[in-house]
Amino acid sequence: MTDLSPAVEALIAARHDRKPLESLPEAARPADKDGAYAIQYEVARRLGPVAAWKVGAPGPDAEPSCAAINAATLFFDTDRLPASMFNVIGIEAEIVYRFARDLPVRDEPWTREEVLDAVGSMHPAFEICDTRFAKFGSADALGQLADQANHGALIVGPAVANWRAVDPVRQPLILAIDGRVVVDVVGGNSAVDPVRLLVWLANVGSRAFGGLHAGDTVTTGSCTGTIFVDPGSRSVARFADLGTIELTVQ
Numbered sequence: 001m002t003d004l005s006p007a008v009e010a011l012i013a014a015r016h017d018r019k020p021l022e023s024l025p026e027a028a029r030p031a032d033k034d035g036a037y038a039i040q041y042e043v044a045r046r047l048g049p050v051a052a053w054k055v056g057a058p059g060p061d062a063e064p065s066c067a068a069i070n071a072a073t074l075f076f077d078t079d080r081l082p083a084s085m086f087n088v089i090g091i092e093a094e095i096v097y098r099f100a101r102d103l104p105v106r107d108e109p110w111t112r113e114e115v116l117d118a119v120g121s122m123h124p125a126f127e128i129c130d131t132r133f134a135k136f137g138s139a140d141a142l143g144q145l146a147d148q149a150n151h152g153a154l155i156v157g158p159a160v161a162n163w164r165a166v167d168p169v170r171q172p173l174i175l176a177i178d179g180r181v182v183v184d185v186v187g188g189n190s191a192v193d194p195v196r197l198l199v200w201l202a203n204v205g206s207r208a209f210g211g212l213h214a215g216d217t218v219t220t221g222s223c224t225g226t227i228f229v230d231p232g233s234r235s236v237a238r239f240a241d242l243g244t245i246e247l248t249v250q
Contacts, residue, residue, distance in 0.1 A: 002214045004028050004035060009099035014132040015047075019088055021133050021200035023143070030142045035063070039146040041208050044068040050209055051156055052125065054200045056221030064197050066151035066205035074217060075155045079246045080130075083231035088136050089128030089249050091229050092222035092248060093166050093175050093183070095194055096156050097122055099218070102212035103202045104211040110202045112195060118212070119198075122163030124242040125219055126235065128152035128249065129226050136228075139200050154219055157245035165241070168194050172240040175224045178233055179250075183224040 007028035014021050023029075030036040044050055075081065083089065100120025103110055130152025133139045144150055160166060169192060175183040191197055197220050199221035206212050229235065232250040 002028065002031065002035065004030065004042075007039045007146060008046070011039070011043050012046055013134055023133070023139065024146065026213040030146055033142065033145065035132070036142040036145040037208070040067060040148055043148065044070060044183070048072055051215070052211075052217040053201055053206065054149060054151055054154070054221075055197040055205060056189075056199060057180045059190060060192040062191070064191070064200045064205065065097050065145060065149065066201055067145070067151050068209060069148075069151060069154055069209075069217075073151065074152045075153060077158065078155060079151060080248050080250070081155070083249050086128060086130045086249070087132070087250050088130055089229050089231065089233075090136065090150070090152070090226040091177070091224075092127045092129060092226050093173060093224045093237045093239075093245075094125045094127050094219045094222055095122065095171070095189075095239075095242065096125040096154075096217055097194075097198060098156075098159070099212050099214055099216045101214050102211065105207050106211075110199065112199050113239070115199050116164075116195065119163070121159035121161060122166055122242065123159055124157040124237060124239045125238065126155045126245060126247050127219055127222070128155070154172055154217070155247055156217060158243060166249075167241075171223075171242065172184045173223050174238045175227065176236045176238075177227060177229055182227055187222065188223035191221050197221065201235070216222050
């Protein structure tokens with residue numbers, strides 16, 4: 001069995017020392033998704049409490065993938081973060097669900113309606129994509145999955161209590177950077193249906209951490225693609241039924 005611990009140590013050192021990696025140590029590179037998740041989850045455990053998740057899929061029928069998000073990179077109701085937190089600043093407008101009760105691991109899969117019944121609120125959000133590698137996208141897909149699926153920070157906007165009235169698949173969204181509209185889309189999520197992603201996460205992705213827990217905040221993939229911005233840029237995302245979220249990283 002491959003010893004993946006050098007990859008874990010390299011990713012943690014890249015965070016602490018702010019020295020990006022050219023690659024993971026050759027002998028500890030993950031050979032499959034199980035290996036990539038093993039690295040990712042051990043890094044997450046070492047970094048502190050897991051308070052959120054990112055989950056997405058490249059198509060409506062594709063197998064999802066996920067990443068555990070630590071409390072240290074989860075932010076509520078803030079419109080400003082320091083650029084020094086990141087190697088690169090890749091803005092994505094996303095839709096977040098926050099859980100009001102636990103969905104623990106069990107033998108019988110959680111149904112779609114059971115998962116929705118556990119949701120307490122829905123939110124507009126920004127994810128900042130980042131990398132621990134020298135260049136964004138330079139690692140292969142497994143290396144990026146091991147590196148927290150390129151997560152940098154999750155910024156969550158105000159709750160929409162009447163969230164069941166919101167149709168995320170047909171949700172109009174405008175993203176502007178410094179006053180210039182860069183995305184004007186309806187839906188926009190490559191997975192199409194974010195609830196399918198929540199169900200997968202409840203039944204598969206979150207098992208290593210005991211399932212989903214009350215208070216867990218789940219972002220369900222980009223609606224805009226990744227827009228790389230410079231420090232000081234102001235990003236504003238306006239969802240038709242979720243409201244507006246604004247962020248400056250400087």
